[in-house]
Amino acid sequence: MSFRPLIVASAVVAGGMALVSAIALSQLPPGTMLPTHWNAAGQADRFAEASYALFLPIVLTIGVSAIMAALPRIEPLQRNLEGSAPLLRTVWAGCLALFVAEEAMVAGPPLGWTPPDSLMLVGLGLFLIAIGNTLPKSRPGFFVGIRTPWAIMDTDNWIATHRFGGWLFAGTGLAIVIVALLPIDAEDRAGIVTTALLSAALTPVLFSYFRWRVTRPR
Secondary structure (H helix, E strand, C coil), X not given: CCCHHHHHHHHHHHHHHHHHHHHHHHCCCCCCXXXXXXXXXXXXXXXXXXXXXXXXXXXXXXXXXXXXXXXXXXXXXXXXXHHHHHHHHHHHHHHHHHHHHHHHXXXXXXXXXXXXXXXXXXXXXXXXHHHHHHHHHCCCCCCCCCCCHHHHCCXXXXXXXXXXXXXXXXXXXXXXXXXXXXXXXXXXXXXXXXXXXXXXXXXXHHHHHHHHHHHCXX
C-alpha cells in the first residue's frame, strides 16, 4: 500500500499555490484584506491581511498532507489498512481539492477572475459524495472512517455503519450541491446546510450504537 502519488501531488499542489499566491500578492496594495473563511451559506465571513489569506491554504495543504502520510504508520490495526486505503486516498485527495478551491476564492479576484460564490459549497458537497462512495470499502481502524467504539470492536457493526453512512454522506453531499446552486435566501441555505452536516455527522453514530444494542450477546 503506497501513498507516494498523493505525497507527490501534495507537493505539486502546494508549490503551485505558492506561485499563484506570490503573483496575486504582487498585484495588491498594502493593507488589502482577503477572505479566509466561508459560512454555511457559502458567504465569506472572516477576512485577514492578504499575505496571510493567500498563503493559509498552502500551510493547510502541507499540514493535512503530513498528517495523512503519518496515519498509516501509527494505525494500531495494521491488518485492516489495505481495506481502508481507498477511503484514506479519497479524503486526502478531497482535502487537496478543497484547498485548491479555497486558493481560487482568495487569489482569483486579484488575478482578474472572480469564482462563483457557490464554489466552496459545491466543493464540499462533491467531497462528501466521494467519501460516501468509499466509506463502505473501509475496515475497522482508529483514524479513518466512522470511528465509534461499537464499530471498531465489531467488524459487522463497522460494515453496516459504513454502508449506512455511505448512503447518508452521498445524499448529504448531493443535497448541499443542489442547495448551493439554487437561488434561495442565504439564511435558508445556511440552515439547510448546517442541518444536513449535523445529521451526516451524528446519525451514523446513533446507528452504530443501536445496532450494537440489538446484536450484542444477552
